[in-house]
Each structure stands twice: as C-alpha cells, then as structure tokens.
Amino acid sequence: MRPSKPAVEPSADLLPRRGRRKEARPGELLDAALDLFVEKGFAATRSEEVAARAGVSKGTLFLYFPTKEELFKAVIRENLSGRFAEWNEEFDSFEGSSPEMVRYCMRVWWERIGATRASGITKLIISEARNFPDIAAFYQQEVIRPGTELIRRILQRGVARGEFRAIDVEYSVFSIIAPMIFLIMMKHSLGACSPQDYPLEPERYVQAQIDNLLHGLCVPGASQEENDA
Amino acid sequence: MRPSKPAVEPSADLLPRRGRRKEARPGELLDAALDLFVEKGFAATRSEEVAARAGVSKGTLFLYFPTKEELFKAVIRENLSGRFAEWNEEFDSFEGSSPEMVRYCMRVWWERIGATRASGITKLIISEARNFPDIAAFYQQEVIRPGTELIRRILQRGVARGEFRAIDVEYSVFSIIAPMIFLIMMKHSLGACSPQDYPLEPERYVQAQIDNLLHGLCVPGASQEENDA
Amino acid sequence: MRPSKPAVEPSADLLPRRGRRKEARPGELLDAALDLFVEKGFAATRSEEVAARAGVSKGTLFLYFPTKEELFKAVIRENLSGRFAEWNEEFDSFEGSSPEMVRYCMRVWWERIGATRASGITKLIISEARNFPDIAAFYQQEVIRPGTELIRRILQRGVARGEFRAIDVEYSVFSIIAPMIFLIMMKHSLGACSPQDYPLEPERYVQAQIDNLLHGLCVPGASQEENDA
C-alpha cells in the first residue's frame, strides 16, 4: 500500500535488525524512559526519544505500553519494588547501637538508592507528583509510609535505650530523610547541570550529615541557649 | 527545548509612565505563571492557562513576553530578589550567639521564602534545571553561591568562637540547607497532593530540625562511637 | 519558539488571509465535511482535507469541533432539521386525491431532499450506521419514524377514501420509500462513479416509479394470478 522506499542495502550492519526479543524490550524501554523522564520531565520527553534510546522505533514502544502515561506508571511501578519487608527485617535484627543504626541507614540509603538508577524515581515523583496525583498517592502508600515508619522505629529504639535525647521523634524522622532526599535531588537537577559548581562528594556529604545529626553542631556542655520560638 | 529567540527588550520602559493602571499586567502574568509552572511544570503548562489565570487573553501574554521560555525566565528573575546584600548585612551585624544565628537563619528562611510564593521558585528550579541549563547557572550564581557563602560564614563564626565543634564546615552547610529545601519541596509536591497524608506543621518541623542540628540526636557525653566509614 | 519560515510575500493575494469570520466557519466546515464524508466515508476522510476544502487550516477545524467524530455528529445534526412538523401540516391540509398525494410526496422528496446536498445525509447514515449506532438511533427517532408515519397516513387515507386497494399499509410504505432511497444512493455511489453508465434522469425516474406504483405493471382487468407464496 505504502510506496516502499528503494530498499536500503543492510550493508555492514552487524547487529540484527528487527531483533526478535520480546522479553527484553519492556525492560529496555523502562530504563530509557526512566532516564529521560528524570532528565527532562514527563511532558518534555517525547515518546520517540524513549524508543530511540532503547534502540527501537516509535511503534515498538506502543507495542508494550498503550500510552505514554501508562509507560510513566510502569516506570514507577517497576522501580518501586517493595523491599521494605527485607529492610524492616534487617533493622529488626540489627545488633549495634542506635547511632550505628542511623549511620547504617543513611549509608545504605545512598548505596542502594541514591547511587543507583533508582534514585531517579525519587526525583521523578517529587517533580511530577502534582501531575499524577494517583501515582503520588501510590508512592505515599508504598514508599513514604513504610519508609518513615522504619526510621521512626530506629529513633524510638534510640530514645528507649537511652542513646538518644528526648527528641521529637515524629519530626526527627525528617532529620534523616531530608539530607538524603536533598542529595538525590541535587544529583538529578543542579548537580547534573553544572558538575563544576557542585563537586559534591557523596561519601563526604553523607559522612558530614551523619556526624552533625548525631552530635549536633554545638560543642556539648556549652550553655544551652533558650528554645523559645 | 527549542531555540529561544533573542530576548526582546521591552523598550517602553524608557518612557515615563503616566498611569499605573495597566502596569500591573506583567506582574499578574508572572504570578499566574509561577503558580502554574510550580504546579504542573514548564512543559505541561499551557500559555493560555497562564493568561486566563491572570485574567487576560492569550494575545496579551505574548505582548509582554515574546515566548513561553522568556516568560519562564522572567518568572525566575522576578522572584530571585537579590536580597543577599541585605541579608549578609543582617548577619554581619548579628549580635547573638552562633547557635542563635543558625536558629534565626532557618526560621527566617521559612518565613521569608518557604512560607511565601517565592518558595515555588525553589521547586521550579530543582524540577526544571536540566531543561534550562542557563537558568540553572544563573540561579547558581545569584542564589546558591551567595546563600551557601552566607551560611558558611555563620558556621565558621561558630567554630571560630568555640561555639561549634570542629565540623566539616564546607559540607555542614547542607545540614542547614537540606532540611529547608526538603520542606519546601514537600510543600509543593507530595504535600500539595495529599495534605491528609502530610500534615506537616512547618513551625514544628523547623523547630525539630534546628534542635537536632544544634544538639544532635545523641545524649551528650555518651560513649563516642567510632567515626570510621 | 518555532523557527519561522522566511516570511512569504503575500504577493497578489486578494482574499484576506487569516480572515476573521467566526460566524461563517462552522457552516463552511460542515458543508465540506458532508461532501467528503459522503464521497469517501468517515474513516477514509482526513480532517485536514475537510479543513482544506473549507479553505482553512487543520487547526481551525478543531477550534470548532473538538474531534472528528463530533464533527460527524454535527454534520448529521445540522442537516436533520426536523421539518416534519411542517410537512405533516402540508399533507394534513392537502386537498387533492390520495394518488396525487403520493405523486406529490415523491416529487417533493426528490426536489427538497434528493436533488439537494441533504441527500448526502441519507447516503452517509446508511453507509456509516453500524459504526455510529447512537447516530443511527437518533436518525431512527428523528427521521425514519416521522417519515414512515407521514407516508402511512397518506396510504391509510387512500384506503379509507376508497382510492387505494386493500393494501398491506404497513409494508406498502416501503413502496414509496425504497425507490426514493435507491435513487439517492445511486446518485452518491455508482452514479457518481460512472455517470456514463448511469445516465439516470431523476425526473423520468421518479415519474416512472410513481406511474408503476399507482397503476402497477399489469394491465388492469387481466386474470388475477394467484398470490400464494
């Protein structure tokens, strides 16, 4: 039906064209999509770009994901593997001190999430939450709630064991979360733009945050300044 | 991102303004644009929506801003009040202790930025940085650098005066920045989606962060655990 | 934003480009759409063709009709002006004989519908009914039912006045409808394809149908052949 273009010689093409790899496709597309959505945002990413980065044509994308929005949701779902059961267990059986737990928590967060492609999901959710309220709610249920719960238990343990001060446990959760989220956001936004301006060494960053978080800025024993607002 | 036309300077600025009647227009457009860009992102915001929210017609928008991209840049510029000179002075003449400076810094950050519409800019920059590298660089110069510099000076002062421990000043800057940025990001993303899931009270949040930051989680004097990685 | 093509001189263009004629547009578009839908069918007609035939650009079409399907429905609605009230009245006050009514009915059908653009709607509905069941139902209500009712009354009148035989009134309605619909369908399908093969003169056609319908093929008084199936 369509006027076929003059058959282009597949001259020295070593890779198999029209590869038949149904199993591999969705994963490659999801990877490409994650990268691009993180980099440019959902709306500014063109479907064709995703396909091209995955090494397939535009049409192939829609063979696996009926719409761009479904692709987005699949990207989130794919990378939201609920590993909290495992992590909860890991922390329940943790034998060290509570400060060590906090230290371990933050280091592991960086190693397992921050330093990996999974960190893109965090950036993606925070940037796109308002355009995808149902995704946001899903993330809330599946990640935020169990995550904060895990951290809260660490803090409560520390207070109960007399290792931590009588902190505001509920809101101190964010003293662990905030520095990690900040690091991840920087990695994917300003840090990715001008690395020369943001020579953030993640290990040193995490180390400094842990140190300040556990011991505070102030020299201990100095005159306690008043805590009135 | 498409190539932006060379920004056309609105020459009418040179003429003496008689009535201030219509002069409110650009401001209303910038306000509307800020809200919508923060809410939906640059790419997902339609020019017509901006105009409608500002109460003018589509054509009028392009009367003041030659392209959507220029509108975006104007939104950023408009809300990047270079108040660092003022703020630097405020801190240079600050008479209290360094812990008080940190406390003041974080409270004022929330009051002057976080609680106001200006906080949207932070969200916007972080979300859109990679689509607007020049904007990101501009922000880097105008906000990040002076901001971190200001905070660094506070920390150095505290160390110099023996009020703060021998912290990693360079990276401890983020111990102040991260919690504030996190609060602002939440306010504009997940927090705006499901307020019932995020009943964050900003004052209590800031208070808890300040408290933990200054005194740390650990009870002072407890056996210092080793700081090796 | 978009790279503007080198401004083409509107050399000798007498017609106003970018005409501002909001009132006229929908009608012109509906006319163009009717023609094309009749000619090529709904699915095979491209939106851009409709726009082009109406002398506007693709985008303009969607300014007035949100989707191609809505355009289709509007085409039907526009041309389905329920003139049955008027026609009912016309026939209720008809003073001639019932055969004259039949004759008048068929001639007027051709003049007011068959010979005009409105006949396209008939072709359209019949060809597309199964793709647009709601349209078909609507047409059923608004056109078919009142139309058959009108004709049934004519036939009943003829029987009641002793002018017509004891016909099967219910199904004799189609003895009037069928020839008219056939003529209209031919006009828009095979007749439009090869006029040289279909030199149908509508007036002679209608005349012949009326004549046969009223008096039958058979010579009157000839031996009635049996009517068993």
Place this chain on the structure above:
Amino acid sequence: MRPSKPAVEPSADLLPRRGRRKEARPGELLDAALDLFVEKGFAATRSEEVAARAGVSKGTLFLYFPTKEELFKAVIRENLSGRFAEWNEEFDSFEGSSPEMVRYCMRVWWERIGATRASGITKLIISEARNFPDIAAFYQQEVIRPGTELIRRILQRGVARGEFRAIDVEYSVFSIIAPMIFLIMMKHSLGACSPQDYPLEPERYVQAQIDNLLHGLCVPGASQEENDA
C-alpha cells in the same frame, strides 16, 4: 486511496495440489473480510481483525493477499459469482406468465442473494464505490449490466405479450431493483443497528412489494388522474 501495487499473481497455482488441507485459508479470510468490510467499511476495518476472525495471524493474511486493497478486490470478485448465464437461461426457459416471472425474480433474488452473505457485497459496493472506481466499473460490467438486462427482458416480454401496460421499460427496471436493494441495504445498516426498530419481515416485505408493483396502489378502473408533471 493509495496507489495499489500491481497484483502479484500467485504462481503456485500451476503446481498440482496435493492436499487440500490449507487451501481453505483464503476462503476463510475472504469470509471474515466480507463480514467486517460490510460491518465497518473498508477503511475502518483493520487487517488484524480480519486475520483474527479467520483464526490466523496477521502475517498469514498478507501471505495470500499482498495488500488490504487486493483483499478487498478479492472479496468482491469471490462473491460476484457470474451466475447470470445460468439465470438468463432459467428465465429464457421460464414457462409462466410475465407477472409470475417478476414475482419469481424478486423472490429468488431475496433467497439467493438477499438472505445470504452475498448480500453484503451489494452493501459494500454501494458504500465504497467512490473509493474504488475500478471496482465500481467492474461491478457495473459484471453485475449491474447483465442484471438490468435480464430484468429488462422480463418487462419487455410482459409488454409484448400484452400482460404489462405500455410502461417505460427502461426505467421500470428500477421498480424491481429498488425495493430489493433497499431491503438489502436496510438489512446491513439501520436494520442491523436497532433490530427492535426494524422488525422487517423479508417475506412479507417482498410479498407487499410484488403485489404493489404488479397491481399498483390504485383501485383499477377508478378515474385515471392526469399524468402530467
């Protein structure tokens, strides 16, 4: 309509066929295609649907028919059984009266065409004629011309034998054709949409049309109204 490739002749026809196993394929595809083309039209029918309904894969369809358009033509050709030689003979040797011939003609038309899947071709041709002028011309040659010729001979016989009035033979042909085509069109369009609104009993319909056609609506002997236009 796109330019159709020159139809490739399936050369395998020359080889002696061993098993008839797979030879059913093309027929099943043609059947499926006929149904779907009639139901949705050519453009709105997807090749994959045709294949699916025939119980084969998309690829197989194109094994037998090089393009969708060739499939369409094959559907027409397949169902255009040139049985006119046979039918002509049947009528040439018909022994009854001319009214009986008309009656027989219409009944047989319904039984052999109207009531069978072949009736879909009629609907298809009429609906798609303008998109396939060559098909229309072919149909004209193969069906319309011999069909009208057959009917014309019946009418002429009746006139010659004094059984029919001095009718306009040329145009009276349509008095037989129109009601049959109308019935078939209804069956495949509006009648298929809302059967509850179209409880057309074909036998009663055909009976009524025959009756009216042969004897007319008017009571014989009543004052002949003038036949001037």
Place this chain on the structure above:
DNA sequence: AATGAATGAGGGTTCATTCAT
C-alpha cells in the same frame, strides 16, 4: 493596548506491511 481567530509544526498513537524465525 487587547483580543481571539487562525495557523501549522510537533507529538501521541495507529496500523498496513515486512521479515527473521
């Protein structure tokens, strides 16, 4: 200055067709 009708390039999605298996 302000409007909003008009434009048309761009992007999401479909689907006839191809071809490696």
Place this chain on the structure above:
DNA sequence: GATGAATGAACCCTCATTCAT
C-alpha cells in the same frame, strides 16, 4: 507455510505563536 515482533508513514489533535481587528 505460519507467526508476530518490528517498522515508520500517516493521521488526529495540541498549542505556541501570529496578526487583523
């Protein structure tokens, strides 16, 4: 032969931008 994954031209529709009024 048969399959169905892959392709990409084509089509519907959007929306930034223009411009006559």
